[in-house]
Amino acid sequence: MQYHALALARHGHGVTLLGFLSTKPHSDILCNEKIHIVSISELKVLQVGPKIFQYITKVIAQAIQLFYTMLKVDRPSYILLQNPPGLPSIAVTWMVCLVRRSKLIIDWHNYGYTIMSLIHGKNHPIVQIAEWYEKLFGRLSDYNFCVTNAMKEDLQMNCNIKTDSIHPDVEKSAFTELDIRNGNVTQIKERPALLISSTSWTEDEDFSILLKALEDYEEYVNDGIKLPSLVCVITGKGPLKKHYNRLIDKMHFKHIQICTPWLEAEDYPVLLGSADLGVCLHKSSSGLDLPMKVVDMFGCCLPVCAVHFQCLHELVKHDENGLIFRDSNELAEQLKMLLLEFPTGESKLDMFRRNLRASKQLRWDESWEQTVLPVFRNN
Template identity: 70%
Template structure:
């Protein structure tokens, strides 16, 4: 997602959700064009990212019993503890999108948390804004567990399609999609997720670490065309069959 599109999205969201509003004093002329992540120059209209911006974490859910979001909330509490303990980590804005029967239950849990460096937002996005948000985010989190153990979470496919690295909760066939330590990380509980957030966001917003490497790998694999995939995957299998010449 281009910086201009990111800024437009963040400005729209800031009209409804204070988590996206710039908290500081940046001058009255600039303030209307500033979000917590981006600023639009008053003279040339160029958009830049704030150097000290928070990291943007995103997850999506239908708010059902299939996904235990208490795991994410506990991990965010532990992340808050790292910062209070002196770890040099960015603040977080965590966006959890979607509608569903348990949203109000988790909304109450979120409101009961005492977090200074983590803000949690639960918007409902227009369909066209969802991929823009994924492309504007720094890290995705997936808490989907397959009840059959056989289906893969499409939300991870969506995130990968936007070159967004993912931390995903473990279940049987997940490694077919999320390659641990290659395009994302797999966790089993809130403690592991908190450690992964700490590891990936250390040094943010620099792209020199593991988070930047994951994103680069996802972007390079997305650029691979159908013919290249055929030559690398299918053609060797056909050749190994030693089929007779026509």
């Protein structure tokens, strides 16, 4: 959403950006005179009564808060909303659009109800209500974008929602391969390999797969296979971070070091540009979205190993720009194959990186101008 705001401002539009300020916005947002930030306070859940009562109470309070906040800002011509999260924001923004005669645009990245089903199960009443809600209010939007061909088809067939364009998560200008790779750093013998993964620490990413693969990797090294030591950096914050940090603390590696920092927006691309291999454990709850973390890695010409799901092939081409795995054993074998004799010699890892350099994919700004900007110009 920050990139949408920057793109609109770059084309002369004034933008009001609403959101939580638990993390600092990108510096380009903060210094752009055409972008006005309106912060929304995160509400604490009422810790009384059944869980479902607490949840309903929080949704109602959020709806009132959001509706009141959106009525206070200058009347917008368009309200652009990313989904998920769409509960209660889709219904609230639709009502605001009615009152203020604005147009509602939804940028579909996934379905919120499928994410909820990871916790509660598909047949839970609250998940079924969320599915009904998302499909009903999603049909009331004026325009729709989505991120994959698979999602476009599903929106049309199962939700009766027509998308105006596909705007995939593609490379941003901030994510580039560092010049340092062309220097002497990559020629240092016996240096550790830098493995990077990023996450929101939620149920749709099973990091036990990576931890088990790292245990197998440690065994390979102990068995005398010529593999480098690993520095594994897992960035992000979220509800399951403490759980996985406890598991990591119990692991005693000799050849692997794991750290789980939170990085500011300006620092994350630098880390990706310095890394040797990315790992993605995002397993789409709907099977219809793409992992943005892989897009960012590819922008830095960083090859990836990514866990398989339905439409991943739209982004990761197996054995061309990365590898796709299904379990920890397969991931461990891929790490061994890619890092054998690292960093010297000609490897498949080098081939993947060359393929990414040669792919010449559209950058985010170019794609946005082709797919999103016409909606604003034509309406």
